[in-house]
Amino acid sequence: MEIMDGKALAKSIRENLKLEVEELKKQGKIPKLAVILVGNDKASQIYVRNKSKVCMELGIEYEEILLEETIKMQELLDIIDSLNNREDIKGILLQSPIPKHLDINEAFRRIKPEKDIDGFNPVSVGKLCLNQDTFVSCTPFGILKLLEAYGVEIDGKDAVVIGRSNIVGKPMALSLLNKNATVTVCHSHTKNLSEITKKADILVVAIGKKHFVTADMVKTGAVVIDVGINRTDEGLFGDVDFENVKEKASYITPVPGGVGPMTIAMLMTNLVKATKNS
Numbered sequence: 001m002e003i004m005d006g007k008a009l010a011k012s013i014r015e016n017l018k019l020e021v022e023e024l025k026k027q028g029k030i031p032k033l034a035v036i037l038v039g040n041d042k043a044s045q046i047y048v049r050n051k052s053k054v055c056m057e058l059g060i061e062y063e064e065i066l067l068e069e070t071i072k073m074q075e076l077l078d079i080i081d082s083l084n085n086r087e088d089i090k091g092i093l094l095q096s097p098i099p100k101h102l103d104i105n106e107a108f109r110r111i112k113p114e115k116d117i118d119g120f121n122p123v124s125v126g127k128l129c130l131n132q133d134t135f136v137s138c139t140p141f142g143i144l145k146l147l148e149a150y151g152v153e154i155d156g157k158d159a160v161v162i163g164r165s166n167i168v169g170k171p172m173a174l175s176l177l178n179k180n181a182t183v184t185v186c187h188s189h190t191k192n193l194s195e196i197t198k199k200a201d202i203l204v205v206a207i208g209k210k211h212f213v214t215a216d217m218v219k220t221g222a223v224v225i226d227v228g229i230n231r232t233d234e235g236l237f238g239d240v241d242f243e244n245v246k247e248k249a250s251y252i253t254p255v256p257g258g259v260g261p262m263t264i265a266m267l268m269t270n271l272v273k274a275t276k277n278s
């Protein structure tokens with residue numbers, strides 16, 4: 001069994017990006033990220049702070065747009081429009097969740113596909129579905145990079161994704177399908193879940209329930225990717241019962257230090273790509 005070290009891989013990706021950013025700057029192409037944060041959600045504030053730190057580390061310019069909890073939808077759309085129209089801004093990120101009175105889908109739709117580095121615009125998702133070049137949602141994109149870095153073959157394998165969210169499960173399933181895996185997507189209505197997961201060569205778990213996947217649900221030799229982030233008083237846990245599942249898996253990601261660090265590295269990868277394309 002080998003533990004997939006997302007922290008180390010993310011670090012090496014960031015180091016390469018730093019060099020690319022220097023090159024781009026020499027060509028007069030300055031990467032700049034705009035992050036929109038609406039309201040006072042504590043977790044979102046942490047995520048945004050982490051993104052700003054990584055931008056600083058890579059020499060990427062960064063602008064934060066902090067908006068009142070009470071902002072109206074039209075005002076939010078106007079702000080997105082103005083960022084869409086600014087030449088200096090190469091990527092736009094709307095931190096979710098946003099307050100309930102706002103329509104997040106409409107907001108994502110408004111972000112220009114060329115600047116949609118999160119890959120949440122329907123145009124980006126549609127292109128992923130059609131297996132065309134696009135910005136892929138950062139968590140699935142990071143998982144693909146991890147699989148690639150560890151030489152895990154995807155072509156022809158049975159892949160099972162638990163979770164069908166728009167930001168993880170669905171783009172993950174599409175990405176694996178585009179790499180010629182036979183993909184099964186499971187969710188909260190799935191019957192006989194463990195019968196399905198036991199067939200997986202590659203099992204991606206994105207549910208949000210601590211230690212949901214136990215060793216009896218996993219085939220010997222499977223590659224197990226744990227996306228879950230479950231914060232408890234005892235610490236941070238994944239969706240997979242790591243200690244027991246690792247005895248059966250051929251490769252497994254830990255939590256923390258697996259998928260998490262890759263997500264932000266891929267966001268920066270997408271931003272550098274958007275800058276090159278601009």
Ligand code: NAD
Pocket residue numbers: 139162163164165166167168169186187188189190193206207208209227228229230259260261263
């Ligand atoms: P979500 O709540 O939007 O989706 C959860 C999915 O799990 C749903 O599709 C649901 O059908 C499925 N599910 C729930 N209970 C189930 C059950 N009993 N059996 C089978 N399926 C079940 O969550 P999300 O945004 O996709 O995130 C999932 C987890 O991944 C969370 O813990 C989140 O914090 C974490 N996450 C991590 C990263 C990262 O960078 N590591 C990024 C995004 C999300």
